[in-house]
Amino acid sequence: MIERIRKVESKAALAAAVAATLTAGCAPSGQEGEAAEAAESFVKVVNVEVSTIELSDFTTYIRLTGEVEALNDVTVSAEESGAIERFYVEKGERLRLGQPIAKIRDNVLAAQVREAEAAAKLAAERYERQRRLWEDEGIGSEIAYLETKYQAELQAARLETLEARLERTVIAAPVRGIFDERLVEVGEMVAPGTPVARVVDIDRVKVVGGVPERYATAVTVGDPARISLEVFGGEEFQGVIEFVGSTVDPRNRTFPIEIVIDNPERLLKPRMVATVEIANDRLQEVVVIPQTAVLRTEDGYQALVVAREGGEGNGELFARARRLELGASYNNLVVVKTGLSLGDRLIVVGQQIVEPGDRVRIVNAAELAADGS
Structure with a gap:
């Protein structure tokens, strides 16, 4: 608010009126009427x-600053040991859920699988022969029968484990999204847990921010929110609050919220700074x-x-x-x-x-x- 100041014009008008009065007092009677008429007409x-x-x-809004994050930002890690043999996709490609990303060399595991297949087949045949002798003809002992049965089950389980490990040499996308980053190169050795790739889904994004604690009762899950970014000239995006934190950060006395926004054109990128407005009072x-x-x-x-x-x-x-x-x-x-x-x-x-x-x-x-x- 600006303090009101009497303008110079008012003083000038007053001076002019005083001058006119003095002039009228010194002027002949014929000029007094003209001066009075002029003074009367001089009105601001x-x-x-x-x-x-x-x-x-009228609606008031809670305004805060937030940061855009991908709804799914996943680091994909190896589950088996070995050298990276190849990548199936290039950076920037869009991935389906479960789509292969990379391949770990599997020659050792493949050989173990073939060995396990043979052992499982042999164990199954022995068990079947022993079962017929024991159940149909009463030949042999129950111990021999049970030993062949358990051996067949053991070899089948070993084969299943090795086949699962062989499947895990293909590193697949755990979520749909963009192949955003390659974290290893072809020929590099990896072990279980080694980060291999980063997959980011920005078809939907979230804006993360902190709300002052005085608005704790004004913000709830499901409330709409308006988001604008300076880079887009103030264009507004509509979102919905999908998370409200239960604790207040003692450093700044705010509680966290997350607002989810549909982003089909992928205009909103992770780490962009956004202005968030949430309706407060509605009058x-x-x-x-x-x-x-x-x-x-x-x-x-x-x-x-x-x-x-x-x-x-x-x-x-x-x-x-x-x-x-x-x-x-x-x-x-x-x-x-x-x-x-x-x-x-x-x-x-x-x-x-x-x-x-x-x-x-x-x-x-x-x-x-x-x-x-």
């Missing part, structure tokens, strides 16, 4: 623009005015309105002060609890150079038409 009229007060809905049918129309005084706040005096339709227009009680504010707008009424013509341009009681002239066309001037 300030051009102003006004806005007619109406009721409207209906209230008086809302620009903050620039509010003037600070020693006693509080006031605004200037235009009032016609001296007859409907042909009276003069004057600036009149109204003391204000203000409410919530957001984005250069403020709610007026008391002080203005429906239909009041609020001065929104020129209020800094007008004093209460000054004559004014409305210059914005729409309000002139409504006034009939």
